[in-house]
Amino acid sequence: MSDLLSGGAEAAAGLAVHGARAIDEQSPASVRRALVADGVPGLLARKDPTLWGPEAEPAAAAHLGWLDTFHRSRELLPQLAELCAELGDLDHVVLCGMGGSSLAPAAMAATLGRPLTVLDTTDPGQIRAALGDRLDTTVVVVSSKSGSTIETDAQRRAYHRAFLDLGRTPEEAGRHFVVVTDPGSPLVETGLEMGAFVIVADPTVGGRFGALTAFGLVPAALAGVDVAELLDQAEEFAASLGGEDGNPALALGAAIGAAATAGYSAVALVPDGSGLDGLGDWAEQLLAESLGKDGLGLLPVVVDSPDEPGATGLGVLTVAYGGSLGAGAVPGGGIGAQLAVNGPLGAQFLAWEFATALAARVLGVDPFSQPDVASTKAHTTRLLEALPAEQPAFTDRALQVFPGRAIQVVPGGTIQDGGLADVLRTVLDAGDYLAVMAYLDRHDDAEIARLRSILADKSGKPVTFGWGPRLLHTAGQFHKGGPPSGAFLQLTGVVSDDLAIPGRPYTFGRLQAAQAAGDRAALDGRPLLRLHLTDRTAGINQLVTAAQAL
Numbered sequence: 001m002s003d004l005l006s007g008g009a010e011a012a013a014g015l016a017v018h019g020a021r022a023i024d025e026q027s028p029a030s031v032r033r034a035l036v037a038d039g040v041p042g043l044l045a046r047k048d049p050t051l052w053g054p055e056a057e058p059a060a061a062a063h064l065g066w067l068d069t070f071h072r073s074r075e076l077l078p079q080l081a082e083l084c085a086e087l088g089d090l091d092h093v094v095l096c097g098m099g100g101s102s103l104a105p106a107a108m109a110a111t112l113g114r115p116l117t118v119l120d121t122t123d124p125g126q127i128r129a130a131l132g133d134r135l136d137t138t139v140v141v142v143s144s145k146s147g148s149t150i151e152t153d154a155q156r157r158a159y160h161r162a163f164l165d166l167g168r169t170p171e172e173a174g175r176h177f178v179v180v181t182d183p184g185s186p187l188v189e190t191g192l193e194m195g196a197f198v199i200v201a202d203p204t205v206g207g208r209f210g211a212l213t214a215f216g217l218v219p220a221a222l223a224g225v226d227v228a229e230l231l232d233q234a235e236e237f238a239a240s241l242g243g244e245d246g247n248p249a250l251a252l253g254a255a256i257g258a259a260a261t262a263g264y265s266a267v268a269l270v271p272d273g274s275g276l277d278g279l280g281d282w283a284e285q286l287l288a289e290s291l292g293k294d295g296l297g298l299l300p301v302v303v304d305s306p307d308e309p310g311a312t313g314l315g316v317l318t319v320a321y322g323g324s325l326g327a328g329a330v331p332g333g334g335i336g337a338q339l340a341v342n343g344p345l346g347a348q349f350l351a352w353e354f355a356t357a358l359a360a361r362v363l364g365v366d367p368f369s370q371p372d373v374a375s376t377k378a379h380t381t382r383l384l385e386a387l388p389a390e391q392p393a394f395t396d397r398a399l400q401v402f403p404g405r406a407i408q409v410v411p412g413g414t415i416q417d418g419g420l421a422d423v424l425r426t427v428l429d430a431g432d433y434l435a436v437m438a439y440l441d442r443h444d445d446a447e448i449a450r451l452r453s454i455l456a457d458k459s460g461k462p463v464t465f466g467w468g469p470r471l472l473h474t475a476g477q478f479h480k481g482g483p484p485s486g487a488f489l490q491l492t493g494v495v496s497d498d499l500a501i502p503g504r505p506y507t508f509g510r511l512q513a514a515q516a517a518g519d520r521a522a523l524d525g526r527p528l529l530r531l532h533l534t535d536r537t538a539g540i541n542q543l544v545t546a547a548q549a550l
């Protein structure tokens with residue numbers, strides 16, 4: 001019998017977690033038993049804000065609404081039906097939103113096969129391409145809980161100008177926008193001034209826990225997802241949350257907490273091939289921002305398919321996820337997973353949220369804060385004013401090499417004039433994991449994402465890949481707040497056709513460059529290497545070839 005099957009199963013409302021017991025047994029003392037002995041599942045289900053200590057209590061008291069937001073979200077359904085009818089002629093749905101304001105609806109649309117264009121970038125080429133795509137039939141959902149996220153604001157400005165340039169009057173342009181934000185955020189007023197449809201979200205739910213609030217449901221419904229079904233799935237599952245047995249979310253949370261205490265350093269999120277596309281990206285933010293702080297947490301590694309390198313490894317908790325298992329189906333889809341989480345998407349959201357909150361309790365961290373995200377934002381704001389010119393240490397054809405301060409002090413790893421392979425080897429050797437952070441166009445430069453699996457294969461270490469600046473709202477918190485064991489490979493690229501941001505003194509290209517530089521400043525002191533692609537296509541080829549030759 002596989003470990004997964006021998007690890008036991010726990011199921012409720014069509015969602016099953018396999019293998020959790022075996023992970024719990026690896027911990028010095030059973031995490032699950034301790035959670036149950038302290039009555040934590042019941043307390044959490046009843047929204048007890050004291051579970052993460054006195055410092056976390058005020059934020060927790062304000063942010064536990066996700067436990068039953070599926071009830072309140074039903075009030076949105078008539079409004080959503082009206083909106084879909086009213087905007088029926090606008091069938092190209094673009095979602096501008098970062099992190100918790102886009103990852104859940106992206107997962108819903110991908111899983112349920114509905115088209116949704118998610119724009120969570122500042123890359124000028126990618127934005128320009130989006131602006132040129134079916135504009136006359138586009139509805140733009142501008143989603144931001146705070147209403148002040150710089151990327152989302154810039155995208156809103158660019159789209160508004162594009163509609164005016166198309167010949168729409170300001171009033172007609174407003175009809176192309178749906179704003180989702182918290183009550184009282186500056187975006188409420190901006191949206192109303194623009195003549196947009198403004199939908200205020202449940203303020204008792206924090207960003208990354210907001211899958212089943214307006215942030216998840218509005219764009220998904222516009223894209224054609226049956227969101228009422230997701231709420232039904234969550235509601236049915238919620239009945240299991242407070243229990244001591246038959247509680248898959250408890251099993252998952254205890255297993256993640258046990259893994260962290262048993263010496264695991266990473267959690268690989270692996271689709272088992274049965275659907276639920278995009279859930280890994282969503283769970284990455286949930287785990288990274290909720291647990292990756294105070295030097296603790298597990299590195300989430302998003303893997304695209306079960307056979308990719310990095311899905312398993314030493315110190316890696318491999319979690320397979322997928323839709324509900326049919327009769328006789330093998331959990332984990334046949335990969336070497338230690339945990340398998342199978343069930344409908346609405347239940348998955350709630351299960352992972354509950355499990356993450358439990359794991360935070362085990363680690364002793366506040367699940368509702370993201371204390372290290374602010375540092376990059378502050379550096380970016382400063383650097384937008386004046387971006388210092390930097391000199392490469394050396395240039396290798398289409399790649400300029402900029403080693404950070406810490407990379408040169410790695411024993412035996414000093415970079416001198418030399419080949420790209422040496423450079424890659426140096427940065428790979430410099431940490432227990434490598435984060436590849438690409439401030440590039442995720443469509444035109446998509447090939448670069450192959451680096452993750454190539455470098456994972458060559459090094460045997462956990463390697464993550466993120467598109468900047470999106471990653472600043474997902475794994476970025478872990479990079480800066482988690483264990484200081486990472487090495488960082490930042491990729492930036494030449495901008496051949498920059499794009500203005502209406503009403504701002506900087507362009508998208510400058511914003512993108514300032515965000516990359518801001519994150520370098522926030523990561524200063526950690527091993528970081530930047531490669532700048534002076535020709536994007538040639539640079540990507542060069543890099544992929546060098547990585548393959550390692």
Ligand SMILES: O=P(O)(O)OC[C@H]1O[C@](O)(CO)[C@@H](O)[C@@H]1O
Nearest residue numbers: 099100101144145146149207473
């Ligand atoms: O919804 P907002 O306020 O635009 O924030 C977007 C994202 O930025 C963060 O606040 C920080 O990364 C995330 O937690 C959040 O999901």
